[in-house]
Amino acid sequence: MIIVVLLILGFTPIAAQPWQICGDPAVSYMSNSTYHANLEHLSTMLTDKATASPYHYANGSVGTAPDIVYGLTLCRGDVNSTTCHACIANASLGAQQLCPYRADVTVFYPTCRLRFSSKNFLHPDNYSLIVDGVVDTMNTTDTTNKEPTLPNWDPGNSESVADITKIISGLLQETAWHAAYDSGAWMFATGRMDVGGGFPSLFSMAQCVPNLSHNDCWSCLHVITYMATDNFAGRQGGRLLALWCNLRYDTVHFYSGDPMVTIMSPVKEIVRSATLLGVPSRKHKRSVIKVVVPVLASIIGLVISIIFIRRRRKKGNGSPDKANVHVKEDDETIVWGLKGRSSDFMLYDFPVVLEATINFSEENKLGQGGFGPVYKGRFPDGLEIAVKRLASHSGQGFTQFKNEVQLIAKLQHTNLVRLLGCCSQEEEKILIYEYLPNKSLDLFIFDETRRPLLCWSRRLAIIEGIAQGLLYLHKHSRLRVIHRDLKASNILLDHDMNPKISDFGLAKIFSINDTEVNTDRIVGTYGYMAPEYASEGLFSIKSDVFSFGVLTLEIVSGKRSSSFHRYGDFINLLGHAWQLWKDEKWLQIVDTALVIECHTSEIMRCVNIALLCVQENAADRPTMSDVIAMITSESMTLPEPRHPAYFYIRVPEEETSMVTDLFSTNDMTMSALGGR
Known part of the structure; x- marks a missing residue:
């Protein structure tokens, strides 16, 4: 079984059950202190409230600053009050024993979870950014000593991997949907899939903290479901544990009672149009379609999606009510x-x-x-x-x-x-x-605790989404637009972590006949600017392509292309990536948080594409049409990139601090005079 834990806490290795995350050791309390007394009071209060609650859930706080303690506890939806009471009582004691005198502790027991903290993590603003946290992964085998992977799982066979991944992902998404939208305030669901053909039955469970909104519950479960593809790797069992939600599947019937969701076999594809939307409708009829021809399934899914979106728009869902919001004449x-x-x-x-x-x-x-x-x-x-x-x-x-x-x-x-x-x-x-609840991309890829939550499949989808947005601006919109300030902080993320390009204050409209324009006012962000624009004020669609290449390298590596950091002998990420590519050591640039075994060829293609986009000569860079083709066509042979811009800039050890001071405005939008 693989266990993945997501929390708003620091990294701590997880061993056998229970699973604990101990907060910063610098934030602690003394024995017999006021904080300790408040914690004991809170533990009793949470145990009693959760036992009495129909959802076995409780939260609250005890004391006043600076000794206030916040807490949350939730039992699994299939356990009774007696089991819940015993589990929370054990968790309260266990949290203090497993993480002595830590002021921020979270523990996961098989049938309950508990967190207490000196920080107010219960504030509603924390609900929308569900995926805050770190990932800790461990490989284990379960107590039945079964084989570690499901039948027919062969990492070397892409069809085998794809089929089993679809089965697991389909089961988890179906269960997650039921928990978020079909179980009322309970927000708990169990499932079963009988695949057939010698494949074992799969059992699943999904649960959210009951005071989340239905959309936030779906967002939480939907985001961590994406992690199953990279982390479970065909295992017979896996858990994703988060403070606000969790998922689990196994080949054994691990929960009490009959499943709430049953997916009939054989299942090859689950088509749910609302999965493509940020806020699905509970009226949408869920359907499980037995697919004979994969292409037909894709067409049906697309048609349903289009109809659903149009109906939502006609209803005016999400639009301001003119009767309630006064507008200009x-x-x-x-x-x-x-x-x-x-x-x-x-x-x-x-x-x-x-x-x-x-x-x-x-x-x-x-x-x-x-x-x-x-x-x-x-x-x-x-x-x-x-x-x-x-x-x-x-x-x-x-x-x-x-x-x-x-x-x-x-x-x-x-x-x-x-x-x-x-x-x-x-x-x-x-x-x-x-309003986009997951805010901007830079908050994920440059944050040590959140970056691991972006599995490779999600990062690839973000890269492709940004490319599609740029292609629209450059070619398919009614206006030909050059963004001029594409960077990680200007990429916003919706409920499903889909990217949206923002901030068009510096954008320029091109004539269809224009290929390049000169400006006396150079604006943009250091680190993302194409060299011909930074030095001569020349910009074109290839300027955005350069920025896209930098951004892609940042997404793959999890590092800024900035002079705040040194990469080897180079001032920026571009030179470092180029040298590793030439030395056939490109894997060293990939974020260590990624599970890359099943995605090596995809990641390599993205590094290749990124280096093509940041070539010094604008004429050598591909268009966004070319980029989309290279991303989506695995059979296309990619050209070898020439050396990138700024490649020649090396930083001797003694000059590093000086250069850092010189370019200390890297992540700020700047205006400068001096273009020709």
């Missing part, structure tokens, strides 16, 4: 050049935005962008929004603001962030976007 849309645009786009009154963000409160602040802060907001009809409030000193004046509004209002693509509207009142310039 229609004649002003003519002044803005937006007359006749999508009815979803609105010009909002400032008081409406002020109310939605609770007067731009610090509690609602999501982050600080290059041109000003971004806040989370909520309209009276419940629609969640992201509000970009442009600072008066940001350098982005009304012209740039209007440029971004007019530009994004005309762009519609699944991999571009959706602009809902804007607000302009005197000095206030505000953009209102759809």
